[in-house]
Amino acid sequence: MMDYDVLILGGGIIGCAVAYELSKYNINIALIEKDYDVANDISCANTAVIYDGSEVYDDIMSKLENRGMNLIEKHCEKFKITYNKVGALRISSNQARYNMFNVMYKNAIERGIDGVHIVEDSAIYDIGLKLGININNALYSENIALISPYNLAVSYAEVAADNGVNFRLEEEVIDIKNISKGFKVTTNKNKFTCKFVINTIPNEISIDKRNQIHSEIRNKKMKYILLNEKLRNNINSIVINDIDDDTFIINMSTLSKGNLIGIKSNNDLSLKEELELSKSILHDMKKELITNIFTETYSKDSMFIDDSNLNDGYIKVTGNHYAKITIAPAIALDIEEKLKINMNIAKKRDYIDKKREVHVFRNMSKEQRNKVIALDKRYGNIICSCNNISEGEIVDSIRRPLGARTVEGVKRRTGIGIGSCNGSYCNMKIIKILAREMNNSLLNVVDDSMDSKILVGRIKEFNEI
Ligand SMILES: Cc1cc2nc3c(=O)[nH]c(=O)nc-3n(C[C@H](O)[C@H](O)[C@H](O)COP(=O)(O)OP(=O)(O)OC[C@H]3O[C@@H](n4cnc5c(N)ncnc54)[C@H](O)[C@@H]3O)c2cc1C
Numbered sequence: 001m002m003d004y005d006v007l008i009l010g011g012g013i014i015g016c017a018v019a020y021e022l023s024k025y026n027i028n029i030a031l032i033e034k035d036y037d038v039a040n041d042i043s044c045a046n047t048a049v050i051y052d053g054s055e056v057y058d059d060i061m062s063k064l065e066n067r068g069m070n071l072i073e074k075h076c077e078k079f080k081i082t083y084n085k086v087g088a089l090r091i092s093s094n095q096a097r098y099n100m101f102n103v104m105y106k107n108a109i110e111r112g113i114d115g116v117h118i119v120e121d122s123a124i125y126d127i128g129l130k131l132g133i134n135i136n137n138a139l140y141s142e143n144i145a146l147i148s149p150y151n152l153a154v155s156y157a158e159v160a161a162d163n164g165v166n167f168r169l170e171e172e173v174i175d176i177k178n179i180s181k182g183f184k185v186t187t188n189k190n191k192f193t194c195k196f197v198i199n200t201i202p203n204e205i206s207i208d209k210r211n212q213i214h215s216e217i218r219n220k221k222m223k224y225i226l227l228n229e230k231l232r233n234n235i236n237s238i239v240i241n242d243i244d245d246d247t248f249i250i251n252m253s254t255l256s257k258g259n260l261i262g263i264k265s266n267n268d269l270s271l272k273e274e275l276e277l278s279k280s281i282l283h284d285m286k287k288e289l290i291t292n293i294f295t296e297t298y299s300k301d302s303m304f305i306d307d308s309n310l311n312d313g314y315i316k317v318t319g320n321h322y323a324k325i326t327i328a329p330a331i332a333l334d335i336e337e338k339l340k341i342n343m344n345i346a347k348k349r350d351y352i353d354k355k356r357e358v359h360v361f362r363n364m365s366k367e368q369r370n371k372v373i374a375l376d377k378r379y380g381n382i383i384c385s386c387n388n389i390s391e392g393e394i395v396d397s398i399r400r401p402l403g404a405r406t407v408e409g410v411k412r413r414t415g416i417g418i419g420s421c422n423g424s425y426c427n428m429k430i431i432k433i434l435a436r437e438m439n440n441s442l443l444n445v446v447d448d449s450m451d452s453k454i455l456v457g458r459i460k461e462f463n464e465i
Contacts, residue, residue, distance in 0.1 A: 003193045004030045004166075006339070007185055009173050010200035011038040013153045013325050014317055017332035018198055019160035019167075024353075025345040029165045030194075031157075032187060034172040036449060037409045038402065039153035046150050046412060047254050048325045049088070049238060052143035054108035054116045056323070058302050062111055064327040069143065071329035076147060079155035079355045086253070088144035088238035089119075091135045093280075097242045101139040108141075115142035144238055146252055149325045150412040154402070155355050161401040163351055170450075173201065182313055196313040196343060198335060202320055220246075220266060222298035223274060227259040227282075228291045239281045251281045255415060258291070264298050291422055298322060305334055310342060356400060362388040383433075384426045386419020394430060398437045405438065407431060408448035431455070 006022060008015050011033030019031050031038075042048075050073075053066035076083035090101060101118065108116035119140045161167055171187040182195040241249045250262040261278050263269065269277070271287070278285045303319035315335055321327070339345065359372050361379060372392065373380040379392030397404045397413035404410040407417075410430050417423035417430070431454060435442045446452045 001191050001193055002030075004028050005194065005343070006030075006196045006198065007032060007183070007192060007194040008165075008198045008200065009176075009185070010202075011035070011157065011167065011169070012041055012200060012202075013039055013149060013156075013328040014331055015198075015200040016153045016156040016160070017328040018200065018335050019165045020156035021329075021332040021336045022339065023160040023163035023165045024347055024351050026348050027343070027345055029160075030168055030192070031160070031165055032168045032171050032173055032185070032192075034170065036170060036406050036446065037404065037412075038157045038167065038169075039150055040408075040448065042149045042153065042325070046148050046418070047252060047260055048147055048149035049250075049252065049323075050083075050145040050147055051323045051326045052108075052113055052115070052141055053111060054104055054113050054141055054143075055090075057107075059111070060304070061302055061321065061323070061327070062107070062113075064303070064330045065323050066111070066113060067333075068323075068327040068330040069145070071333070072147065072152065072326065073145070075152065075155070075329060078353070079152070079159075080358070081147060081151045081155065082255075084146040085142070086144065086146055086237050087140060087142045088240060090139040090141075090240045090242055092137075092242040093135060094243060097244070098137045100242070101137065104139055113143070116140070117142075140237075146238070148255055152325070154413060158355055158401050159353065162356070163348070167402055178312060178314075196339065197315070198339075199314070199316040202318075220264065220298045222296050223263045223265075223269070224292075224294050224296065225261045225263070225274065225278065225290055226254070226292040226294075227261070227285075227289045241277075241280050243277075249277050249281060251278070255418065261285075303327060303331070305331060305338070307338055310338060313342065315339075358396065359393065361390045361393060383429050384416040384419060386421050386425070387415055389414050389416045389426075391433065394433050395437060398434060405434070406446050406448045406452075407434065407454065410434065427454075 005027040006029045008018050008029065008031040011031050015031055015033070016038050019029065022029055050069050051065045052069050053062035056062050056065060073083055092098065105116060105118050117140050119138050121136050157167065171189050173185060173187050175186040176197060177184045179193065182193060183197045185192045185194065185197065236253065238250065238252045246266045248264050252260050254260050259282065263274050263277055275285060275287060299320040300322055301319040303317065303321045303324065306316040306318050315338060317331060359379060361369060369379070376392050378395055379390045381391040383389055383391050383394060393414045394410055394416065397410050404413050407427065407430050411417040416426055431442060431445045434445045443453065443455050443457065445454060447454055
């Protein structure tokens with residue numbers, strides 16, 4: 001039986017942010033995650049909106065969003081993650097929605113959120129947009145930003161791991177029980193005891209199953225359409241076309257300078273209808289430009305930290321919300337405060353609040369590139385010609401603390417595979433590098449989880465594939 005001071009259950013963005021904040025203290029911590037990698041459930045397009053708290057009606061969620069946004073901006077600077085403060089314009093051709101814009105604007109003022117404006121007539125076009133519909137009233141927030149959520153979650157996890165948090169991947173929590181001084185947590189592989197449990201698993205595992213909270217489930221489907229980089233529009237900001245209470249379209253740019261269009265509707269729309277809706281923002285939208293279409297669950301349940309068993313040493317994060325990434329660091333700080341009151345903990349003297357250096361070949365000057373190639377010639381071997389990603393970066397993504405062990409893990413850490421070839425040119429090369437670095441057979445390399453092997457077998461026993 002292994003003993004820890006604190007067990008964090010779940011390695012999504014919230015679990016990783018909590019691990020980061022708590023790794024500053026002199027306590028023995030483990031994080032248990034059932035998947036091969038942390039933050040595996042973050043949206044496939046790897047682009048997240050960082051909200052400012054002006055769009056949400058609930059005051060508590062608004063505070064969490066606003067605090068989260070400020071923290072994420074600081075964390076991105078610290079971890080050298082691009083924080084793209086592009087702003088967001090909310091438009092509508094439905095007169096009734098304008099009233100909602102005015103409510104959001106008033107809310108922003110009352111909440112002390114600066115940088116939110118009602119814009120009218122030609123001022124809308126001064127923001128530099130060429131939209132597909134004519135509008136004369138909009139809500140603009142300067143604050144809204146875009147980041148790579150995976151980069152943020154992995155940075156939290158890497159710094160936590162470097163400061164001693166034990167990440168136990170591929171272990172599924174199956175039971176949590178109160179014992180006389182703390183908890184017994186059982187996984188499919190081990191049994192643990194601990195003084196404190198922080199449960200970030202969004203479903204039903206809770207102490208003795210008596211603490212289940214049945215939040216009202218209001219999950220709806222959200223369709224995403226990804227466009228490759230060929231569509232050159234002049235829209236830099238995020239644009240949201242509010243159609244009615246249940247329908248909106250959002251357009252944002254992606255890391256690979258394409259577009260990601262999200263369509264939220266309660267009706268099953270045909271592709272033709274979705275294209276028509278998208279044209280309200282991207283007037284030159286065409287079916288031929290689509291590189292991928294996927295559906296995710298859209299949710300706006302309020303999130304909160306259930307501390308009703310805090311005296312026993314149990315905290316559970318509940319709810320699911322479209323801005324969960326934005327609020328993750330704010331939730332982590334709240335949990336840190338609660339733990340400080342309930343456990344006698346002290347800051348570590350040798351804490352290193354820094355992520356190990358990453359060489360991003362495509363962002364380097366010729367001189368910088370030559371310098372790293374002289375030290376490690378694998379940086380001179382380009383594996384992804386869409387986005388100029390080198391073998392050196394892939395090897396580093398595997399060898400780092402909490403390094404990638406799956407093709408998806410390499411893609412998310414390096415940005416490989418999201419170019420216009422959609423991975424067709426580089427997939428096999430990534431598989432070979434992973435097998436070599438992990439000293440494993442090519443046949444055992446997985447895409448993202450245990451049951452996602454990529455190569456079925458050899459046709460003939462050649463040494464090379
Ligand atoms: C379509 C869509 C778009 C989004 N866009 C945005 C956005 O633009 N901005 C924003 O701020 N947020 C956004 N979000 C929210 C955000 O992406 C996710 O909700 C968030 O990544 C989930 O984080 P989490 O850590 O709380 O939860 P999860 O990622 O669900 O974390 C829980 C973790 O627990 C693990 N787990 C589950 N069961 C067990 C078990 N029994 N034992 C061990 N581990 C277990 C899971 O594998 C998972 O890693 C979006 C969400 C969706 C669906």
